[in-house]
Amino acid sequence: MTSLTKIASRWRRIVTPIPAPQSLPLLERLRSVEPRSMAGLPPVVWQEAEGFLVRDPYGNQWIDLTSGIVMANAGHAHPRVIEAIQRATDARLLATYAFPQRQRLELLEKLVSLSPISDAKAILFSAGTEATECAMMLMRRQGRAIHSKKIGIVSFVDSYHGRTLAAASASGRRRDTDWIDRESLHHFQIPFPFGPRWPWGERIEDSTGCHAFEHCLAQLTEQGVGHHQIAGFMLETVPGWATWPMPAGFARALVAWARSHDVLLCFDEVQSGCGRTGKLFGFEHCGVTPDLITLGKGLSSSLPVSALLGGRELLDDPAAGEMSSTHGGNPVCAAAALANLCVLEEEGLIEAAARTGALALARLRSVLAPFGERLLSVHGPGLFISVHFVNPETGEPDVFLADAVVREAVNRGVLMFFTHRGFVKFTPPLNIDPEAALEAADVLGECVAAAIEHLPARQKSNGTSISGPHDELNTQVGRGG
Numbered sequence: 001m002t003s004l005t006k007i008a009s010r011w012r013r014i015v016t017p018i019p020a021p022q023s024l025p026l027l028e029r030l031r032s033v034e035p036r037s038m039a040g041l042p043p044v045v046w047q048e049a050e051g052f053l054v055r056d057p058y059g060n061q062w063i064d065l066t067s068g069i070v071m072a073n074a075g076h077a078h079p080r081v082i083e084a085i086q087r088a089t090d091a092r093l094l095a096t097y098a099f100p101q102r103q104r105l106e107l108l109e110k111l112v113s114l115s116p117i118s119d120a121k122a123i124l125f126s127a128g129t130e131a132t133e134c135a136m137m138l139m140r141r142q143g144r145a146i147h148s149k150k151i152g153i154v155s156f157v158d159s160y161h162g163r164t165l166a167a168a169s170a171s172g173r174r175r176d177t178d179w180i181d182r183e184s185l186h187h188f189q190i191p192f193p194f195g196p197r198w199p200w201g202e203r204i205e206d207s208t209g210c211h212a213f214e215h216c217l218a219q220l221t222e223q224g225v226g227h228h229q230i231a232g233f234m235l236e237t238v239p240g241w242a243t244w245p246m247p248a249g250f251a252r253a254l255v256a257w258a259r260s261h262d263v264l265l266c267f268d269e270v271q272s273g274c275g276r277t278g279k280l281f282g283f284e285h286c287g288v289t290p291d292l293i294t295l296g297k298g299l300s301s302s303l304p305v306s307a308l309l310g311g312r313e314l315l316d317d318p319a320a321g322e323m324s325s326t327h328g329g330n331p332v333c334a335a336a337a338l339a340n341l342c343v344l345e346e347e348g349l350i351e352a353a354a355r356t357g358a359l360a361l362a363r364l365r366s367v368l369a370p371f372g373e374r375l376l377s378v379h380g381p382g383l384f385i386s387v388h389f390v391n392p393e394t395g396e397p398d399v400f401l402a403d404a405v406v407r408e409a410v411n412r413g414v415l416m417f418f419t420h421r422g423f424v425k426f427t428p429p430l431n432i433d434p435e436a437a438l439e440a441a442d443v444l445g446e447c448v449a450a451a452i453e454h455l456p457a458r459q460k461s462n463g464t465s466i467s468g469p470h471d472e473l474n475t476q477v478g479r480g481g
């Protein structure tokens, strides 16, 4: 437990050490009944989340930079979303499976009207992973109809598409600890053209990413994978780890290649969609349109709703009854999502994300400037900003420092989450008061200074990370491993 420094500002209030001593029994009870995989976040008990503020039951209040992990785009507990949920529950229709019902229809009509894909249809699910899984299934069905071997899916290394089998196989990177061999499932990966750490060494005059796609193709060829084995690409256009849009030249080359080889494209907008990047869809930064789009998280800013959008022919491929889910299009969830999309639009939250994001980014760059040698990059479109730390000695991501910054922030009333990968994310609800976003940026500057100050001597002197991502906050409450 950390010693207590009381914090009081217009938005932040910290009156107990973190974790709050009173919360320990609850945290212990949780840890005793759920797997340790659930213990990856700072030990803050959420009692109430409203707008861009999160409160615990012990008098503490945080400016929320997590949005419930990039979910509450319209703000937590938006009154119009709550009202829509209440109206839906008052109607005493809590579930319908695939029977026809109005709320599902209205959300689908809204999604189709927003879709840049012509003659689009959409289908609803609960989790993002269901939408991405379904997209890969559809791409594979199309590929297989062309050739029995054309069933491969290509994704970016280190991307994230969910936890079900295909989604997990398209996520992360190949490891010895993989519980199933990705290649045996026909999943292949290419590097993401991340500007600050260009995967092909020197960035040499490829700011548009034009040649990067050729490098990716060459890499697939090296793996013995050609277009005749590829059904589709499942790609995050602004990956959650990178918050860096796919370069436009890369995207154009990708689309041209895919079109000429009957390869489909799904852009996974579960995290980067719904206004997060200052545009409705993240792919608008790249100037191309895919065949399929997945949405989730910020689609409802609340209850579990995800969606898959695509052309009529593609979505109509499975026969009646072959593509559905018990809770997909649940009337209460659909009502929440429709209200949320209306709020994003009518309250101008997409434009707000662009405006507030630009202010916050400029302030972050200014307050973090003194720590230049420990920073790889501070960037991101809209309110999809990340700060990447680097170990000045090794040039590797500084996992220890990034996680220490999160602990410092939580102690100071700014809620963040551990990535355990050497970067932190600045992703508040899109309706955050710009003054609060600037305050949070200032606090982050203090946190980096404090985290460096408290680095173990060995790391402070030579930049060596002496520890992995273990966090003292979590070990306080019995986190294993």
Ligand SMILES: Cc1ncc(COP(=O)(O)O)c(C=O)c1O
Binding pocket: 126, 127, 128, 129, 130, 132, 160, 161, 162, 163, 236, 240, 268, 269, 270, 271, 272, 296, 297
């Ligand atoms: C880009 C992306 N795709 C898919 C998912 C999976 O969504 P869910 O956790 O709702 O299954 C996530 C979740 O973080 C995501 O960020």
